[in-house]
Each structure stands twice: as structure tokens, then as C-alpha cells.
Amino acid sequence: MDAIFDTFKLRAEAVSAEVHRFPHKKATLNFIVHYLQEAGVADSPQSYAVWADCPFLRGVNKDLLSERVPGLSFDVTRARAADSKVGISQLDWAMANTGSLIQDACPVDRRLVSTLPSIHIAIVETNRLLPDMPAVFSKIRPEQTNYISFITGPSRTADIERVLTIGVHGPEKLIIVFVDDMAGVN
Amino acid sequence: MRKEFRDSINTALHNPNLTGALGRFSEAYRISREKAYEGIDFEAVRTQIAERKGYAASHLDELAERFTLQAEARGAKVFRTDDPAKVREYILALAQQNGVKSVVKSKSMASEEIHLNPYLEKAGIEVRETDLGEWIVQLAKQTPSHMVMPAIHMTKEEVADVFSQEVEAGQMPDIPKLVKFARGKLRTKFLSAGMGITGANIAVAETGSLVIITNEGNARLVTTLPKIHVAIVGIEKLMSDFADVVPVLTALPRSATAQLLTSYVSIISGPVPNTDGTPKQLHIILMDNRRTEMSLDPKFKQALQCIRCASCLNVCPVFRLVGGHVFGKIYTGGIGTILTAWFDALKSSDEIQGLCIQCGNCIQFCPGKIDIPGLILELRRRLAVEKGQTVAQKAIFSVVNNRKLFHSMLRTASLAQKPLAKDGFIRHLPFFLSDMTEFRSLPAIAEVPFRDKFKQIAQPTQKEKAAFYSGCLIDFAYPEMGEAVVKILNKAGIEVIFPEGQTCCGAPARYSGAYEVAAQNASDNINALLEQEVKYVISACPTCTVALKHDFISNFESLGRMDSLHRARELAAKVVDFSTLVKKLVDEGRLTFKEGQQLGKVTYHDSCHLKRTLNVSQQPRQLLTKAGYEISEMYESDMCCGMGGSYSLKLPEISAPILERKLKNIKETGAPLVVMDCPGCVMQIRGGMDKDGAEIKVEHTAQRLAEELE
Numbered sequence: 001m002d003a004i005f006d007t008f009k010l011r012a013e014a015v016s017a018e019v020h021r022f023p024h025k026k027a028t029l030n031f032i033v034h035y036l037q038e039a040g041v042a043d044s045p046q047s048y049a050v051w052a053d054c055p056f057l058r059g060v061n062k063d064l065l066s067e068r069v070p071g072l073s074f075d076v077t078r079a080r081a082a083d084s085k086v087g088i089s090q091l092d093w094a095m096a097n098t099g100s101l102i103q104d105a106c107p108v109d110r111r112l113v114s115t116l117p118s119i120h121i122a123i124v125e126t127n128r129l130l131p132d133m134p135a136v137f138s139k140i141r142p143e144q145t146n147y148i149s150f151i152t153g154p155s156r157t158a159d160i161e162r163v164l165t166i167g168v169h170g171p172e173k174l175i176i177v178f179v180d181d182m183a184g185v186n
Numbered sequence: 187m188r189k190e191f192r193d194s195i196n197t198a199l200h201n202p203n204l205t206g207a208l209g210r211f212s213e214a215y216r217i218s219r220e221k222a223y224e225g226i227d228f229e230a231v232r233t234q235i236a237e238r239k240g241y242a243a244s245h246l247d248e249l250a251e252r253f254t255l256q257a258e259a260r261g262a263k264v265f266r267t268d269d270p271a272k273v274r275e276y277i278l279a280l281a282q283q284n285g286v287k288s289v290v291k292s293k294s295m296a297s298e299e300i301h302l303n304p305y306l307e308k309a310g311i312e313v314r315e316t317d318l319g320e321w322i323v324q325l326a327k328q329t330p331s332h333m334v335m336p337a338i339h340m341t342k343e344e345v346a347d348v349f350s351q352e353v354e355a356g357q358m359p360d361i362p363k364l365v366k367f368a369r370g371k372l373r374t375k376f377l378s379a380g381m382g383i384t385g386a387n388i389a390v391a392e393t394g395s396l397v398i399i400t401n402e403g404n405a406r407l408v409t410t411l412p413k414i415h416v417a418i419v420g421i422e423k424l425m426s427d428f429a430d431v432v433p434v435l436t437a438l439p440r441s442a443t444a445q446l447l448t449s450y451v452s453i454i455s456g457p458v459p460n461t462d463g464t465p466k467q468l469h470i471i472l473m474d475n476r477r478t479e480m481s482l483d484p485k486f487k488q489a490l491q492c493i494r495c496a497s498c499l500n501v502c503p504v505f506r507l508v509g510g511h512v513f514g515k516i517y518t519g520g521i522g523t524i525l526t527a528w529f530d531a532l533k534s535s536d537e538i539q540g541l542c543i544q545c546g547n548c549i550q551f552c553p554g555k556i557d558i559p560g561l562i563l564e565l566r567r568r569l570a571v572e573k574g575q576t577v578a579q580k581a582i583f584s585v586v587n588n589r590k591l592f593h594s595m596l597r598t599a600s601l602a603q604k605p606l607a608k609d610g611f612i613r614h615l616p617f618f619l620s621d622m623t624e625f626r627s628l629p630a631i632a633e634v635p636f637r638d639k640f641k642q643i644a645q646p647t648q649k650e651k652a653a654f655y656s657g658c659l660i661d662f663a664y665p666e667m668g669e670a671v672v673k674i675l676n677k678a679g680i681e682v683i684f685p686e687g688q689t690c691c692g693a694p695a696r697y698s699g700a701y702e703v704a705a706q707n708a709s710d711n712i713n714a715l716l717e718q719e720v721k722y723v724i725s726a727c728p729t730c731t732v733a734l735k736h737d738f739i740s741n742f743e744s745l746g747r748m749d750s751l752h753r754a755r756e757l758a759a760k761v762v763d764f765s766t767l768v769k770k771l772v773d774e775g776r777l778t779f780k781e782g783q784q785l786g787k788v789t790y791h792d793s794c795h796l797k798r799t800l801n802v803s804q805q806p807r808q809l810l811t812k813a814g815y816e817i818s819e820m821y822e823s824d825m826c827c828g829m830g831g832s833y834s835l836k837l838p839e840i841s842a843p844i845l846e847r848k849l850k851n852i853k854e855t856g857a858p859l860v861v862m863d864c865p866g867c868v869m870q871i872r873g874g875m876d877k878d879g880a881e882i883k884v885e886h887t888a889q890r891l892a893e894e895l896e
Contacts, residue, residue, distance in 0.1 A: 015445075015446075077461070078377075078411070078461035078462075082377060097225075098446040098447040099446070100447055105452075106458050106459070108410065108458065108459045108461050111406060112410070112461065115403060115407055115410060116407075133432050133435060133436060134432060137428070137429065137431070137432055142390070142393040142395045142455040143393055145455070146260065146454060146455050146456035146457065146458050147409075147452065147453070147454055147455075147458045148452070148455075149450065149451070149452055149453075150447065150450065150451035150452075150453075151449065151450060152445075152446070152448065152449050152450070152451075153449055154449065155401070155402055155403040155449055155450075156401050156402065157319075157365060157401060158335070158443070159317070159318040159322070159335060159336070159338075160318070160319075160322075160337065160345050160361050160364060161207065161341060161342055161361065162207065162210075162335065162338065163361045165361055165362055165365045167365070167369070168318055168365055168401075168403065168404070169316065169369060169372065169402045169403040169407055170402065170406065170407075170449070170450070171403075
């Protein structure tokens with residue numbers, strides 16, 4: 001798993017994503033809370049954070065989190081997401097050889113938090129790492145979900161003078177957070 | 187060629203932003219593309235793509251039905267039509283029924299193909315392109331100059347001007363700021379639009395899925411925020427199985443932008459919830475617009491294997507000089523010429539097909555394995571059939587085909603040019619002909635052509651015989667190359683015969699689309715070259731070799747002259763190019779080089795037909811190395827020199843800058859000598875070096891080796 005993680009990290013960083021890895025949920029939560037505070041998330045428009053419902057949140061005391069980070073909301077509406085600086089969601093798979101994340105994105109909140117805010121924090125379970133595209137395609141099920149998203153690094157363009165510029169319509173930062181052990185609460 | 191077309195070429199050539207940006211991109215592209223393909227077997231991937239897309243092209247109707255069934259079962263509405271007008275009407279009606287005032291679009295070539303934007307705008311609906319490059323082009327009221335990078339022809343200053351004039355005054359030419367500005371302005375459009383329009387890169391019949399690939403993330407917003415999603419899908423985007431997505435997704439980002447994967451890939455297989463919880467209206471329009479007709483054309487069916495990566499643009503020596511606007515339509519470059527001929531009209535390709543220099547470079551990069559130059563040639567042929575030959579063309583071919591007449595005319599010309607020719611070059615021609623000698627000197631016509639010189643060469647009688655096919659250039663301009671070939675073969679114990687009945691190889695006629703003329707050339711040559719029993723038919727001109735080995739056969743096939751095929755194949759089996767035969771003779775020990783020579787640096791230019799049609803590139807290098815040379819490789823050694831037969835006469839303004847690059851690359855090696863296997867390339871490069879004044883010798887491999895053999 002370490003070798004495949006290293007490949008993923010190398011590839012994802014090559015496309016300007018940040019990659020972190022934590023042994024358990026508690027450390028992950030601490031990192032995210034700290035990150036949101038550092039990013040200046042606050043209870044005012046354009047500074048909110050939105051967190052789409054996901055397995056990671058099971059057993060997590062959301063009220064406590066909102067207290068620690070004012071402006072963090074778990075009720076993802078279009079207006080709230082458009083006014084948010086940071087969006088957080090959990091993704092289903094990671095593809096090592098391209099540094100990509102894959103998600104069943106049918107529920108609209110998952111798309112809102114990863115498209116509208118300028119920073120996207122993507123949580124993924126370490127054991128969901130797959131080596132390559134054929135492996136990913138053996139897992140995803142278009143017959144079961146109407147929207148599957150592949151995300152590889154932040155939004156980018158080179159449309160003006162071919163100069164690579166990060167952050168056009170989607171997030172300008174992609175923070176990928178791997179969690180080794182999803183069991184345990186807080 | 188209309189003056190307007192010529193003018194558009196000259197405008198492009200004299201736009202330093204365009205040629206600079208495209209030139210730098212094409213150079214960077216080859217390196218970064220190669221890096222992106224590291225660890226991937228490109229041949230295997232493209233074989234898979236060609237097979238799966240080829241299968242789809244043969245089953246369009248069936249796949250469209252399966253797709254419709256699947257997508258509708260999932261809740262999408264599928265509208266299938268052959269008629270672009272019906273697509274426009276459908277979308278307008280849908281917008282009006284739902285009270286849509288504004289539309290956001292992510293990139294869709296199909297929508298541009300049918301001029302959807304002006305149609306909707308005329309009906310009072312605001313339409314916003316959201317791909318940054320497309321938005322810039324839309325604001326500037328231009329068309330995309332490149333299929334993947336629509337605004338590559340514009341500088342940041344021009345973009346700032348367009349934004350200032352069209353959106354909000356005071357924008358500075360600072361790229362990150364311009365991008366931020368676009369993000370802000372378009373964000374409000376995304377949030378307020380009533381309809382989102384996308385294209386699709388793949389439509390999967392098995393699952394009714396659309397695969398949409400972007401980098402900016404605009405397609406995710408277009409398919410998420412508005413309550414109606416319309417996808418316009420050309421039916422050539424259909425593929426059978428969900429697994430077929432893998433090879434396309436492997437090749438497309440790598441070939442298009444040298445990425446391992448684009449930032450976003452969305453696979454949409456049915457309506458998704460809107461942000462207010464209601465289900466989205468998903469309308470998928472399967473647009474035919476002559477694609478089915480194309481799939482039934484045995485030649486052009488393969489063009490449906492295109493995945494729109496635009497690598498044929500990126501590696502084209504002509505495209506990187508002129509860009510996309512000269513193509514006049516939405517699809518540009520090599521594949522664009524073909525698509526325009528079908529989706530617009532055959533006659534729309536009349537001029538632009540002439541831009542293809544037939545170097546074949548794109549073939550080796552195409553992920554769909556499409557023979558783009560071959561198809562352009564086929565367009566040329568069909569256009570020639572449609573239009574008939576001009577009087578001038580007929581006159582030229584009748585002269586070229588009549589060797590005796592051609593001789594005497596050339597000899598007359600050769601005498602007339604005497605005052606113009608000095609030490610083997612014509613440097614200036616009077617009047618309108620001056621274009622031909624503006625950028626390179628032309629060779630003087632030899633006083634005695636090879637066919638007459640040949641009679642004077644004393645050869646020992648040998649059992650093993652080879653027929654020499656000289657081609658026009660060696661016969662009339664460079665007889666010394668022919669003499670070198672005879673000398674070398676004699677050393678290997680092979681007697682050379684020169685069948686007198688040989689005539690033009692037909693390449694000039696074929697490359698002008700005059701296949702009937704070319705077929706007559708083929709018949710005459712086959713009769714002449716098979717008249718006497720020989721082991722080999724050798725040519726020292728790769729273009730002629732290709733004609734003898736491949737084109738005669740395909741010419742007969744094109745014209746349905748199946749009874750001529752047997753003899754054409756008999757000839758093809760004996761035909762061999764100079765370097766391949768000599769390498770074989772050296773390997774067999776029948777030829778040996780002088781021992782222990784250290785001859786210094788040489789650089790080798792790969793001629794288009796030799797490298798890419800005959801797959802010969804190592805043999806001449808190995809021979810030169812054996813002779814005692816040290817090969818100093820030039821940058822882009824296999825890029826066309828700009829000769830392209832009569833191309834350099836028809837489009838000297840394009841041929842000249844291509845040659846200029848070649849000369850620069852040769853000079854940068856520091857070698858005092860450049861060698862090549864093609865007399866046409868010798869003519870172009872030697873002429874260029876002469877004009878340039880550089881002290882670099884330009885020689886045919888045969889001449890160079892003849893000196894160094896025992």
C-alpha cells in the first residue's frame with residue numbers, strides 16, 4: 001500500500017494537488033479543523049465552509065465541529081456553497097498512476113462542494129487506492145449511478161498564451177487527505 | 187487558388203504571435219507528449235481505439251438504438267436527427283417552453299458545426315461559452331484557431347483588450363488576473379443560466395453514458411447548476427461498451443495536451459438531482475449530419491475513428507505556420523480538412539486540402555490510426571473528378587508523360603536558362619516565376635540526362651541484374667546520383683539496366699488528384715520495368731519508390747482496375763530503395779567500405795516517404811557510420827523540408843519557412859555535411875543552403891557512399 005500511495009502522491013503533486021495521510025480519523029479531523037482555521041473560514045459570506053454528507057462524518061459530532069470552526073456548515077445548499085471558500089467531501093476511489101480521485105457524484109451536494117468553493121478538501125480511505133484505470137473501471141458502476149466524477153488536481157487552463165494557470169471555474173486548491181483507519185469516533 | 191485564400195495564408199504567416207505561439211507549442215508538444223506516454227504502449231492503445239471506434243463506425247445505427255434505449259430507460263430524452271436545422275429548432279423550442287433566458291455552454295464542436303449560438307441569440311437567448319478560450323474567441327467575434335486551444339493565436343494583451351472592450355473596461359494583460367476576471371464574470375452566468383449545453387467525448391451504448399472531459403471544470407458547473415442539460419453528440423462519439431472508454435481516456439489527454447488525465451472527467455448516465463432537489467431535464471441529441479453517409483464510404487469511414495485530440499495539428503509542419511483560421515471553418519488542420527469536406531461540403535475543402543504537404547508526420551501520432559494524408563489525397567482526387575482538369579494541368583501532364591517531348595522541352599529550357607545558371611544553380615527567374623527561386627536556388631538542368639549518360643557507362647555483364655528507375659530529378663537534374671548507384675551496384679557484382687520505356691512515376695498527377703493520368707504512368711512503367719527479367723528494381727528517389735511499391739497498386743484499386751493489380755504487385759515485389767538494398771549488400775559482404783576511415787561529422791535528414799511510408803531510417807545511418815562518419819543528429823530530423831514535389835511551387839510562401847527551420851536545424855549540428863536519400867530534398871535543401879550562403883555540403887547518400895566503398 002505504501003508503494004502505491006507513493007505513486008499516487010507523486011502523480012497528484014505533479015498536477016498541483018496537496019497530499020496528506022493520517023493513521024486515523026482523529027488526526028484527520030484535527031488537520032481539517034486546523035486547515036479551515038488557517039484558511040480563514042469564518043461566519044460570513046465568501047468565507048464559509050461546506051461539508052457534504054459522507055461516511056467519514058458518521059459518529060462525528062458535527063455541532064462540536066461547527067463550534068470549533070464558525071462558518072462551517074453541513075447543510076449544503078447552492079447559495080451556501082457559492083458563498084463558501086472551502087468545500088469538503090469524501091471520495092470513493094483513488095487512482096495511483098494518474099493521481100486522480102473518483103466519486104459517485106450523483107448527490108448534488110457532493111458536486112456543489114467540489115465545484116463552487118475555491119478550495120476542495122477531498123477525504124479518501126487509504127485502502128481505496130487502486131493502481132490504474134482498468135482497476136478503477138472494474139469498480140465503478142455507471143448502471144448504478146448517474147454521475148461519476150474523476151478529479152485530477154485543481155481546475156486549470158492554459159488557454160491564454162499556453163501559460164498554465166490554476167483555478168479557472170473549479171477549485172484552485174485540491175487538498176487530498178488519506179485516512180488509513182476509518183474506524184473509531186472522534 | 188483564390189486571392190482571398192492566398193491572402194489569409196499570408197496574413198497568418200506574417201502574424202508573429204500566431205507563428206511564434208504555434209511554433210513553440212509544436213516543439214514543446216512532441217517532448218511533453220512523449221513524456222506523458224511513458225510506460226504506455228501507444229501502438230497497443232491506438233490499435234485498440236482504432237478497432238473499437240472502427241467497430242462503432244460500422245454499427246452506428248445499432249449503437250444509436252442501444253444508446254437511446256438505455257438512456258431513455260434511465261430517464262433521459264434522446265432526440266436523433268440527421269438534420270442540423272432540427273437540432274437548432276429542438277433546442278430553441280425546449281428553451282422557449284421552459285422560459286430559458288440564458289444558456290451556458292461547455293465546449294461543443296458539434297454545436298459550432300451547426301452554428302447554434304447565433305441561432306439562439308437571434309431568438310433573444312443569451313449564450314455564453316464558458317471554456318476560457320472559447321469565451322475569448324466568442325467575445326472577439328472570431329472562430330477557434332485550434333481544436334483544443336481555441337485562442338492560441340491571441341496574446342494576453344489582445345485578450346485584455348477584448349475583455350476591456352466587451353466586458354469591463356480597464357483589464358490589464360496579466361494572465362492570472364485575466365483568468366480570475368473570467369472566473370468571476372462567468373460564475374454569475376453559471377448561477378443564473380436556465381440551460382446548460384455540452385458536447386460529449388464519448389457516448390456509451392451499453393450504459394447510455396456520456397463521458398465529458400475538461401480541465402477548467404466548466405462542464406461540471408454546466409451540468410450541475412442549470413435545471414436543463416442538453417448534450418449535443420455527433421453519432422461518431424458512440425462506442426459500444428463501457429470498457430471502450432478506457433483506451434480513449436488513456437490516449438485523449440496524453441495526445442491532446444500531454445496530460446496523464448484532464449482535471450475532470452464526468453460520466454453522466456441519466457438525470458441527476460438539481461440543487462433544489464427536482465430531477466434535472468436531460469436531453470441528448472444524437473446528431474448525424476452526414477456521419478452515417480461517411481460511415482458507408484469505404485475510404486472515409488476511418489475518419490470516424492477520430493477522438494478530436496488535434497495531435498495532427500500539433501505535429502503538422504504547415505499548421506504550425508498558418509494556424510487554424512486559414513481553414514475557414516470550425517474544424518481545422520488535417521482531420522479538420524476531412525471533416526469540413528463532409529460536414530460542410532466537399533467543395534469547402536477545395537482550397538484547404540492543398541495545404542497538406544503529404545509528409546505523413548501526423549499518421550504516426552494519430553490515436554485513431556487514421557491515414558489523414560491519404561484521405562486528403564482522396565478528397566483531391568474526388569475534387570479533380572468533380573471539376574475536371576484545367577487546361578494547364580492537362581498540358582503539363584501530357585508533356586510530362588511524353589518523355590521524348592519532355593526531354594526536348596527541358597533541354598531547350600536548359601539552353602535558354604544558361605545565362606541564368608551559374609555553377610549548377612538557377613538563382614533568379616524573371617517575372618512570376620521568381621517566387622520559385624526567391625528562397626532557394628533551383629538546380630540547372632543537366633546538359634546530358636542520365637538516360638543518355640547511362641549508355642556511356644561500361645559495365646561488365648553479370649548474371650544478377652537490377653533495373654534502375656531514375657525518376658525525373660535524377661534523370662534531368664542530378665544524373666551523377668544515377669551514376670553513383672550504378673557504380674555501387676557494379677561493385678557488388680550487379681549489372682544495371684535502364685529500361686528506356688520508363689516514364690514519370692505518376693506522383694505529380696496523383697498528388698494533384700489526377701488518378702487516371704497516374705494510372706497511365708503506372709501501366710507504362712510496369713510494362714517497361716518488367717520487360718526484362720531482373721532481381722531488383724532499384725530507385726534512389728523515395729517518392730518514386732513509394733509510387734512503384736505502393737501507389738500503383740492503390741491507384742488501380744481506386745479506379746477499380748483489378749485486372750492490372752497482378753502485374754503491379756509483381757513489380758512491387760522487386761522494388762527496393764537504395765539504402766535498403768545497399769545495406770543488405772554490405773551485410774552480405776558483397777560491398778565493403780575502405781578500412782579505418784575517420785570522415786568526421788555528418789547529419790542525416792529523413793525524407794518523408796522514406797521514413798514514414800517505407801519505414802527506412804536506420805539503414806542510411808548505419809551505412810554512413812560504417813563508412814567512417816560520425817552521425818550528429820539534427821533536431822526534428824524527420825520533419826519535412828518543405829519540398830513536397832510541386833507543393834513548393836504552388837505554395838512557396840509556406841515551403842520557404844519550413845525550409846528555413848530545416849536549414850537552421852542542420853546548421854546547429856555543426857556538421858559540414860548533410861546527407862539524405864531523396865533527390866527532391868537535395869534540390870530543396872541544397873538550393874536553400876546556396877541562397878543562405880552556408881558552407882554546408884548537401885548530398886544524396888548514394889553519392890556519398892560511392893566515394894567510400896572499396
